[in-house]
Amino acid sequence: MAEIAKDLHTEHMVINMGPSHPVTHGTVKFLVTLEGETIVDLDVEIGYLHRGFEKMCENSTWQQVMPYTDRLNYVSPLINNTGYALAVEKLLGIDVPERCKYLRVIACELSRLADHLTNVAAAGLELGAFTAFLYFVEARELVWDLIESLCGARVTVNYVRIGGLKNDLPERFEEKVRDVFREVRRLWKDVDKLLTKNRIFIDRMRGVGAISAEEAIAYGFTGPCLRACGVPYDVRKAQPYLVYDRMDFEVPIGETGDNFDKYLVRMEEMQQSMRIVEQALAQMPDGPINVRMPQVRMEPKEKIYTRIDSLIYHFKTVIEGIKPPPGEVYQAVEGGNGELGFYLVSDGSGKPVKCRVRPPCFALTAAMPRLVKGRLLADIVPTFDMINMIGGECDR
Amino acid sequence: MDESVTLKKLAQKFPDAVVGTHRYRGDDTAIVTKEKIRDICLFLRDDPDLLYNFMMDLTVVDYLGREPRFEVVYHLYSLAHNRRVRLKALVSESDLTIDSVVPVWIAADWFEREAYDMYGVIFQGHPNLRRILLYEGFEGHPLRKDYPLKKRQPLIGPVN
Numbered sequence: 001m002a003e004i005a006k007d008l009h010t011e012h013m014v015i016n017m018g019p020s021h022p023v024t025h026g027t028v029k030f031l032v033t034l035e036g037e038t039i040v041d042l043d044v045e046i047g048y049l050h051r052g053f054e055k056m057c058e059n060s061t062w063q064q065v066m067p068y069t070d071r072l073n074y075v076s077p078l079i080n081n082t083g084y085a086l087a088v089e090k091l092l093g094i095d096v097p098e099r100c101k102y103l104r105v106i107a108c109e110l111s112r113l114a115d116h117l118t119n120v121a122a123a124g125l126e127l128g129a130f131t132a133f134l135y136f137v138e139a140r141e142l143v144w145d146l147i148e149s150l151c152g153a154r155v156t157v158n159y160v161r162i163g164g165l166k167n168d169l170p171e172r173f174e175e176k177v178r179d180v181f182r183e184v185r186r187l188w189k190d191v192d193k194l195l196t197k198n199r200i201f202i203d204r205m206r207g208v209g210a211i212s213a214e215e216a217i218a219y220g221f222t223g224p225c226l227r228a229c230g231v232p233y234d235v236r237k238a239q240p241y242l243v244y245d246r247m248d249f250e251v252p253i254g255e256t257g258d259n260f261d262k263y264l265v266r267m268e269e270m271q272q273s274m275r276i277v278e279q280a281l282a283q284m285p286d287g288p289i290n291v292r293m294p295q296v297r298m299e300p301k302e303k304i305y306t307r308i309d310s311l312i313y314h315f316k317t318v319i320e321g322i323k324p325p326p327g328e329v330y331q332a333v334e335g336g337n338g339e340l341g342f343y344l345v346s347d348g349s350g351k352p353v354k355c356r357v358r359p360p361c362f363a364l365t366a367a368m369p370r371l372v373k374g375r376l377l378a379d380i381v382p383t384f385d386m387i388n389m390i391g392g393e394c395d396r
Numbered sequence: 397m398d399e400s401v402t403l404k405k406l407a408q409k410f411p412d413a414v415v416g417t418h419r420y421r422g423d424d425t426a427i428v429t430k431e432k433i434r435d436i437c438l439f440l441r442d443d444p445d446l447l448y449n450f451m452m453d454l455t456v457v458d459y460l461g462r463e464p465r466f467e468v469v470y471h472l473y474s475l476a477h478n479r480r481v482r483l484k485a486l487v488s489e490s491d492l493t494i495d496s497v498v499p500v501w502i503a504a505d506w507f508e509r510e511a512y513d514m515y516g517v518i519f520q521g522h523p524n525l526r527r528i529l530l531y532e533g534f535e536g537h538p539l540r541k542d543y544p545l546k547k548r549q550p551l552i553g554p555v556n
Contacts, residue, residue: 047529054514055538059545090421217449217475220503231475238478327420330471330482332452343471345457358453358471366506396510396529 012040019048023126023381027391028365030380037376042369049395057355061321062088063162063298065355070158072357073390075118076111076336078147080357081160086241087331087342088162091324096291100164101242102284107150107159108242108333109273109280113184114143115336115388116224116266116273123263123385124195127204132194139187142180149176162322163297164290174281181274188270196267202260209371209383210258219370220363223338224265225387229257235334246283247276262386296322321350328354335360337388359393400424402446402481409439415486423482430468430485430494437500440472440481448472448481451497454507456487456515460541464488466517470497487517496522514539 013034018024027049033041053072057065069084070077082104089096096104121136144154149170151159159166195201211221213229226233234251236244252268254261290297294313303310326348332341338360345354364387371383403417406426413432418425428436440448450473457467470483487494496519497504508519509528516537519525527534531551536543 047527047531050529052538055545058541093421218502220451220501222450222452233475239480328423328425328482329421330423330453330480332480339452341453341471343453343455343469353459354455354457356453356455362506363503366503396514 010035017380019045023384025389025391027395028389030368032377032380034377037378039372039375039377039380042372042380044365044368046365046395049391051392051395053357053396054355057352059351061350062324062352063317063321065352066161067156067158069357070156072359072393073115073336073340074392075390076115077157078107078111078151078159079115079333079335079340081158082108082242083331083333083335083340083342083357085160085162086333087329087344088322088324090329090331091327091344091346092163092296092322093325094163094291094293094296096164097288098243098285099168099287100289102280103165103169103289104160105242105244105247105280106277107147109276110143110147110150112334112336113270113273113277114140114147116270117143117184119336119385119388120191120195120263120266123382124191124201126381126385127201129195129198129201132191135187135191135194139184142183146173146176146180149173161290161297163293168289177277177281181278184270184274188267192267196264204378204382205260205263205386206258207256208259208375208379209262209386210256211367211371212257215370216257216367219367221338221367222360222363223335224262224269225257225338225364227251228254228261228265230255235332235339239332241331241333243280243283244276247279249276249279259382259386323348323350332358337361337364337390357393359390359396361387361389361394362396365389365394402426402440402448402479405443405445406436406440410436424480425482425484427484427486430487433468433483433485434495434497434500436483437470437497440483441500445477446474446479447476448474448479449501450475451501451503451507452480454497454504454511456511456517456539458515458539458541466492466515468494468511468517492516493518493520495520496525498522513537516540 017030029045031043117140124132299310341358343356453471466487
């Protein structure tokens with residue numbers, strides 16, 4: 001064999017995969033050096049979207065940043081909302097009412113559910129499992145119906161506010177959740193049957209994109225990709241925020257860190273998310289959903305129209321923005337694919353000096369060359385699917 | 397006080413390099429000079445009482461008009477002790493260099509490239525320091541406070 005190879009004048013072939021390749025989401029380019037079908041080298045180029053998130057935030061008031069945060073990750077936007085709101089509240093040193101915390105937990109877990117459903121569905125599709133895609137997209141649509149009824153929009157969803165929420169639960173929400181979860185669980189079982197013991201799916205996923213726990217930590221992996229390596233790190237458990245410490249849920253972990261383990265971890269996390277939503281709905285107390293601080297949380301419209309003090313507060317918060325004391329905070333939440341952290345610096349004015357987001361998929365995408373070097377060209381597809389890169393977050 | 401172990405040990409080990417420490421809203425912060433940054437990071441990673449094995453985030457803050465103008469901010473997390481710490485290394489505009497911490501945590505690779513791209517801070521010893529979001533010919537560093545918000549540098553299309 002070596003003799004034959006010596007006589008063959010082979011050269012490495014360099015190909016561009018993306019940015020318009022369906023797998024690379026239109027925002028990432030892989031510069032792949034191939035020897036035959038084996039990947040010799042891989043260079044990841046992001047930056048085809050470059051939203052300029054931080055520059056925009058630094059030129060907006062604290063409240064105007066809110067809609068930028070949910071566009072960071074369009075498959076689980078409400079988690080980004082919550083993370084930012086928690087960070088600003090930490091900076092202000094305020095605590096939101098109990099009911100608000102439960103509602104935020106519900107919003108976050110529904111988003112996580114939608115995120116994992118999308119991820120597994122797309123991964124199935126890109127490996128040819130079109131049925132699994134259809135089933136999970138149906139489930140995801142049902143979850144999005146819930147999110148839509150919660151915040152009134154379907155594409156540009158935005159629910160959380162600094163110091164509270166946009167609105168309380170809509171009517172018959174619990175009933176809707178029950179119906180949707182029954183259906184999602186049925187579809188989950190179907191997809192589980194379709195994929196988990198599927199010979200083709202296992203052959204494409206098992207052993208591909210594996211990484212050891214030590215290496216994953218060094219690369220800054222968080223979320224399902226880290227847990228697939230056997231490290232049970234979950235921000236919700238390690239440093240509980242909102243009311244996660246009152247919830248009974250498990251953190252599923254894998255063993256090998258390969259793509260199949262990442263898939264299994266995500267499948268199990270969906271079940272846990274549904275458990276959390278059900279518990280939160282059962283435990284939720286009555287009461288206000290917003291802090292009673294008109295200098296932070298906007299006053300209701302009817303008060304603005306009838307009371308002069310409310311009108312003045314309204315003017316001040318809209319024109320100057322809220323003014324957190326000078327200082328800096330870092331607040332982490334568990335995003336759909338890992339630790340989502342907001343680092344905010346305030347100088348006491350109405351605009352942030354620095355509004356930095358630590359996106360989970362940035363560290364994961366950086367490790368792509370490590371994950372696929374020496375593997376086959378076709379292995380890029382499942383590996384990239386399972387790290388769940390989100391363009392808006394990764395591109396900064 | 398369990399949380400201040402990090403700051404105490406850091407101040408003991410590097411009395412010259414640690415300019416100041418503070419706690420604000422539960423976040424530990426150490427302000428350090430940039431010369432010893434790699435040693436400090438190695439110490440934080442390897443000391444058995446600290447074990448900061450995650451480099452969660454690296455970014456730069458531009459305090460225009462202040463000297464030193466830039467702060468390179470590191471957010472570290474220790475899985476073993478479930479603790480976080482923030483390191484802030486001061487970098488002046490006249491000498492925009494700092495040692496890379498890629499040898500300490502490989503995760504720093506892309507974060508440092510991003511900081512270089514957005515703020516122009518040069519990380520010495522970085523294996524592959526080039527722009528990550530913008531193209532090679534892009535002039536300036538857009539996240540600096542003195543970079544105009546609406547400035548455009550189109551490669552194709554109408555000129556401004």
